[in-house]
Amino acid sequence: MAAVARLLKRTSTVSYMASRCLSSAFASEITPQSPSYDTSSFFHPKLDFPRKDPKDRNVQWVFLGCPGVGKGTYASRLCNLLGVPHIATGDLVREELASSGPLSEQLSEIVNQGKLVSDEIIISLLSKRLAAGEAKGESGFILDGFPRTIKQAEILEGVTDIDLVVNLKLREEVLLEKCLGRRICSQCGGNFNVASINMKGENGNPGIIMAPLLPPAHCMSKADYSF
Numbered sequence: 069m070a071a072v073a074r075l076l077k078r079t080s081t082v083s084y085m086a087s088r089c090l091s092s093a094f095a096s097e098i099t100p101q102s103p104s105y106d107t108s109s110f111f112h113p114k115l116d117f118p119r120k121d122p123k124d125r126n127v128q129w130v131f132l133g134c135p136g137v138g139k140g141t142y143a144s145r146l147c148n149l150l151g152v153p154h155i156a157t158g159d160l161v162r163e164e165l166a167s168s169g170p171l172s173e174q175l176s177e178i179v180n181q182g183k184l185v186s187d188e189i190i191i192s193l194l195s196k197r198l199a200a201g202e203a204k205g206e207s208g209f210i211l212d213g214f215p216r217t218i219k220q221a222e223i224l225e226g227v228t229d230i231d232l233v234v235n236l237k238l239r240e241e242v243l244l245e246k247c248l249g250r251r252i253c254s255q256c257g258g259n260f261n262v263a264s265i266n267m268k269g270e271n272g273n274p275g276i277i278m279a280p281l282l283p284p285a286h287c288m289s290k291a292d293y294s295f
């Protein structure tokens with residue numbers, strides 16, 4: 069846990085909130101929903117997840133923050149340290165898109181427009197993922213990219229206990245550089261970031277230095293990673 073504490077301390081601004089604060093944590097970050105689609109024939113918008121005593125399970129954490137803030141990077145590192153699955157709803161959406169299932173056309177339209185997928189669809193995808201993990205004996209999780217609306221937060225809070233919510237923040241210009249620096253390696257499929265952040269402190273705020281997250285040498289040498 070010392071490593072976890074160190075990692076969290078290195079984050080530019082991290083605030084910890086108890087689960088009771090979940091809804092208020094992003095009351096100011098509500099994003100308009102995409103138009104709702106009739107998904108009733110595919111999905112039941114219900115999150116089924118057994119509520120367990122914290123001593124009988126691993127951590128159940130939630131990472132919040134804008135795109136580019138580093139949720140995925142920090143969450144996946146912590147998951148490796150803690151031995152819990154890193155569940156990113158963006159990955160679930162991408163997997164569904166790649167599966168050419170009945171929803172993939174609808175999803176690609178929504179995602180390509182930069183809109184949020186409906187709560188019903190996202191909850192169904194998450195529910196399926198949690199059930200599959202349960203069946204494999206997974207315990208605990210770090211959720212990344214969920215909840216993203218008040219309704220999602222209320223549903224999550226209604227079905228399970230969240231031990232910790234981490235709301236990551238970064239200055240807007242850094243977020244922009246991080247989003248523009250995103251790359252996916254066509255060799256290994258990994259996510260990387262070529263942005264090298266070195267910003268001076270201003271108005272009493274500290275400077276920010278963030279090294280790029282580059283692919284391994286054998287992928288780099290082919291200079292073959294792109295959006």
Ligand SMILES: Nc1ncnc2c1ncn2[C@@H]1O[C@H](COP(=O)(O)OP(=O)(O)O)[C@@H](O)[C@H]1O
Binds near residue numbers: 183190
């Ligand atoms: N909790 C969520 N609620 C609604 N839509 C979501 C949610 N999580 C992911 N998505 C959809 O998946 C897309 C990709 O998500 P993500 O990988 O988190 O990317 P980004 O952080 O760039 O938005 C989002 O743009 C959105 O359409």
